[in-house]
Amino acid sequence: QVHLVESGGGLVQPGGSLRLSCAAPRLILSTYTMYNMAWYRQAPGKQRELVAEITSSRSANYADSVKGRFSISRDNSKKTIYLQMNSLKPEDTGVYYCNARNVLYDQGTQARDEFWGQGTQVTVSS
Numbered sequence: 001q002v003h004l005v006e007s008g009g010g011l012v013q014p015g016g017s018l019r020l021s022c023a024a025p026r027l028i029l030s031t032y033t034m035y036n037m038a039w040y041r042q043a044p045g046k047q048r049e050l051v052a053e054i055t056s057s058r059s060a061n062y063a064d065s066v067k068g069r070f071s072i073s074r075d076n077s078k079k080t081i082y083l084q085m086n087s088l089k090p091e092d093t094g095v096y097y098c099n100a101r102n103v104l105y106d107q108g109t110q111a112r113d114e115f116w117g118q119g120t121q122v123t124v125s126s
Helices: 026-034 103-107
Strands: 005-007 010-012 018-023 035-042 049-054 060-062 070-075 080-085 094-102 114-116 120-124
Touching: 005 094, 018 035, 018 094, 018 120, 026 035, 026 094, 035 070, 035 080, 035 103, 049 070, 049 080, 060 070, 094 103
Parallel strands: 010 120
Antiparallel strands: 005 018, 018 080, 035 049, 035 094, 049 060, 070 080, 094 114, 094 120
């Protein structure tokens, strides 16, 4: 298998917190630091949207809707990325997907080299 493996989703009340984890597949373990990593989410009836990304150089970017509440990080020793989600709102509800893209692919100098996870459900509700 070459899928990323997400975990940490669940049901939480508004204002609560969750931490999502994403483990790299065996295929990219040896070159993990050469991949840009990201979290996307998709709600019913909506397009999949970028939530947060962290590059191979650990530069982070966030969607405006989560800025100040979410934090993305990567542990290169464990080959894992995390998404710490605080002050959760009902509109944060959706399936969260982990994404990995080879930096050379992102730069357009290499053929597609991208992986996705199966997704983990996050539900924020009273």
